[in-house]
Amino acid sequence: MRKGRKTIPIVLCFSLMLSGCGSIYSNYLEVEQLLVIETMGFDYLPGGVQLTLASGLSGSEGDVKLSGVGATVSAALDQARNYSFEDELFCSQTNSILIGEPAAKRNMEPYLSYICQSPILRTDVPVFIIRGGSAFESIMESGDSRHGVSEILKGVTEYLETRGGSHIFKASQISRDSLRHGSALCCALEFSQSAEPPAGEAPSAGEEAAQSARTLAVAGLGIIKDSRLVEYIDQEAAIGVAFLINKVGVSRVELKDAMEREIVLEISSGSSRILPRWDEAGELLGLDISLEAEATVTEMNDNADLSRESYAQQLTGALEEHLAQLVGDVLKQSARLEADFLALGSQVEQHSPLLFRHLNKSFSELLPALEFRIAVRARLSHTNDMKESLT
Amino acid sequence: MKYSYKLRQLLSLASVFFLSPALRLVPSGTAELAGRAAWLSVPVALPFLIIYMYFIFCFLKRRQGHEGLAELILRSLGKVWGRLALGFLGLWFLLYGGFMLRSGAVRIITTIYPNASALLFVLSMGLLGLFAALGAERSLVRSARIICPAVLGVLILVLSFALVTVRRDNLLPLTVFEAEGCIKGSLASLGVGCISIYMCFFLNGLELDGERLFTRLCLWAVSVLLLLFWLNTDIIGAFGHELTTRLSQPFFALVRNLVFFRSLERVEALVVSLWIFSDFILISLCLHAAQHAFRLVLGCQSEYRGERIFELGHGRWVIWLCGLGAILSGCFMAGEPETLEFWSRQLIPGINLLVSLLLLPGIYIIGRLRKRI
Known part of the structure; x- marks a missing residue:
């Protein structure tokens, strides 16, 4: 009883601290009061950064887009919050990061550092560079009442995950590759006219109405060297990248047969094997790259006849030559830029760790002098089209 | 002894104690020193930790009754040097707790x-640790027995x-x-393993009912290092x-x-808040060990006998001073990030290794040579 008389006042005193931070009525927010940000964009401004944010679509209200400017990303975020109509911005659900081309060409390191160090963002959030544009413009002007920019980017992400020719590059991966190889790759998007008119407009509403719809589309890959965007790899050439990094998905290739007829093939799977060639003194001479690809015929025109073995062999040869060309072009680009964005150094190191360790230069510096021998083995598994055209 | 506890409970305490410093030191620290091989540095520490467990086992074999390492140190070095050593260790535990x-x-x-400001969290956790230190060690050890499966389960x-x-x-x-x-x-893993064990065995009250102490210590070392190896591999691998x-x-x-399952x-935030339990155990144990050392220096009986929380007799005022010391050091130390980095990566691990690998073994050797233990 005596213990209880002394304990109760102590418990009552401590219970005041159990009410949470401040008062439950002053800093408690309903979920509906939070604006959930799903897309974040960074652009360079002299002396600072422009941060553009977009939420997802919310019923009939559309998505909310806002922007802030500051000396740092945090300052820009504070400004965006201060000058918005929203109670609180919730950025922990950010699914996509866009970086404008001028900002990427200047220096991507501050943005990647912010993403990796910020407690509100995931380090594995996908990063995209806006080819030929700014993140502000592409976020503010993309989409319509039915398709917000966040939904468009979700579609782009799903497209990249399921199809080939590109690969999602995340902030942590870009940071790690930049630290390890000095170079990295990043997905590029272009801000362009949509294939459909804005919601609510009829297809026949006129050219002006049709042109007002803008969207974000996959536009190849950006090469980052020393944290700066240096060049792009086009969408078709990105198939070569996919082979070299062993992330081959479904991708379409247009070829011409011996009779200069258009044939469309779909690469369903593929892989590559990279073996280094060393001389007796332990100097790296070059790389032997062997590719394997499996494809199907999806479309052919005119008098194509796939049932003839000689025609199928000729088509296979054309595919092999085309893939060798794509891979060769990417390798030449890597050598020319002295940028190991394909992580070839890692593959050489995996194969010959002791010899790699004793290289007298960095792998990037050795690239221009390396000889690349490319061998491709392709197989046409089947045709989705007819074996023989109608004409 | 009324408020005694078992070895299994004490090893749970050591496991929970182990988590906070391991998470702080091991991934970044080993990556900086060992590069890509950081994930292998944890198993490399295992043989050294097993040797250390053997040393602790040899030291504890000299116990009389429910003695802990503190009493053994006092017996090994005698009254003067023993008290000096305990005073130094008490200060070290306070410094570690504050850090x-x-x-x-x-x-x-x-x-x-x-x-937020760090001071609020330092003060809250310091007060919680102080109130735990005012009670029996057995309560702390039993709390660890409850917390250990929860924290380890989430970690796994x-x-x-x-x-x-x-x-x-x-x-x-x-x-x-x-x-x-x-x-x-591997020094990082070794240091964390050593302090977890010697801090836990510093207290008195352990009852060994014919248990194979060395085997249990080795099993503990293997299991915590295995978990740490898994953690390091996941982080470096990712x-x-x-x-x-x-x-x-x-x-x-x-x-x-x-x-989790494409949904959650x-x-x-939930995982970080779970680590507060590990912090609480660690701070409380540091305060328990520090007050135990200082009360032995002052010649007071440090065994808990059911005293009330605000009672100051039998040297219990030392507990309040220790709490105040730990809180003040936590408030004022390492205010800048660079200073905290220095304390975290070099100063604290360095002092820990000196205490673990030089001071304590040295005391044991002196005690054996002088035939005091």
Whole structure:
């Protein structure tokens, strides 16, 4: 009883601290009061950064887009919050990061550092560079009442995950590759006219109405060297990248047969094997790259006849030559830029760790002098089209 | 002895104690020293830790009754030098407790409350630790027995889901040239393992009912290092050693990225808050050990006899002073991030290794030579 008389006042005193931070009525927010940000964009401004944010679509209200400017990303975020109509911005659900081309060409390191160090963002959030544009413009002007920019980017992400020719590059991966190889790759998007008119407009509403719809589309890959965007790899050439990094998905290739007829093939799977060639003194001479690809015929025109073995062999040869060309072009680009964005150094190191360790230069510096021998083995598994055209 | 406890309970205490410093030191520290081979530096520490367990076993074999390491130190060195050594150890435990208060507060701030002040968290956790230190050691040990499965269960769940993020090229290849870095990196794991054990056995009250102490200690060492090895492999495998050295809290960055069954994500706040239990156990144990040392120096009986919380007799006023000392040191030490980094990576681990590998073994050797133990 005596213990209880002394304990109760102590418990009552401590219970005041159990009410949470401040008062439950002053800093408690309903979920509906939070604006959930799903897309974040960074652009360079002299002396600072422009941060553009977009939420997802919310019923009939559309998505909310806002922007802030500051000396740092945090300052820009504070400004965006201060000058918005929203109670609180919730950025922990950010699914996509866009970086404008001028900002990427200047220096991507501050943005990647912010993403990796910020407690509100995931380090594995996908990063995209806006080819030929700014993140502000592409976020503010993309989409319509039915398709917000966040939904468009979700579609782009799903497209990249399921199809080939590109690969999602995340902030942590870009940071790690930049630290390890000095170079990295990043997905590029272009801000362009949509294939459909804005919601609510009829297809026949006129050219002006049709042109007002803008969207974000996959536009190849950006090469980052020393944290700066240096060049792009086009969408078709990105198939070569996919082979070299062993992330081959479904991708379409247009070829011409011996009779200069258009044939469309779909690469369903593929892989590559990279073996280094060393001389007796332990100097790296070059790389032997062997590719394997499996494809199907999806479309052919005119008098194509796939049932003839000689025609199928000729088509296979054309595919092999085309893939060798794509891979060769990417390798030449890597050598020319002295940028190991394909992580070839890692593959050489995996194969010959002791010899790699004793290289007298960095792998990037050795690239221009390396000889690349490319061998491709392709197989046409089947045709989705007819074996023989109608004409 | 009325308020005694078992070895299994004490080893649970050591396991929970182990988690906070391990998470702070091991991933980034080993990545900086060992590079890609950081994940191997943890198993490299195992033979050294087993040797240390043998030393602790030999020391504790000299116990009389329910003595702990504190009483053994006093007997080994005699009244004068023994008290000096205990005074030094008491100060070290207070310093360590204050530092863990600070680093725990910084962890909460960097992961959940970026705009908050560290002082609030230092003060809250310090007061909680103080009230725990005013009670029986047995209560602390039994609390650890309850907390241990919860914290370890969450850790194992997180590490299991994180396995899918591991990339082979972040872990391999390894060459013999990484051996030196690996051995240097193993010091972090060794230091954390040593302090967890000697701090737990510092107290009196342990009842060994014919248990095989050395075997149990070795099993404990193997299990905690296995868990630490898994943790390090997941972190280095996911981020690579280059990025891991640049992340301030790589484990919680890993948790931030996890998605469970494509539905549940961003659970890092729950995981961080679970680590508060580990911090509480650690601070309380530091205060228990420090007050035990100082009360022995003053010649007071340090055994808990059911005293009330505000009773100051039998030297219990020392507990309040220790609490105040730990809180003040936590409030004022390492205010700048660079200073905290220095304390975290070099000063505290350095002093810990000196105490673990030089001071305590030295005391044991002196005690054996002088035939006092």
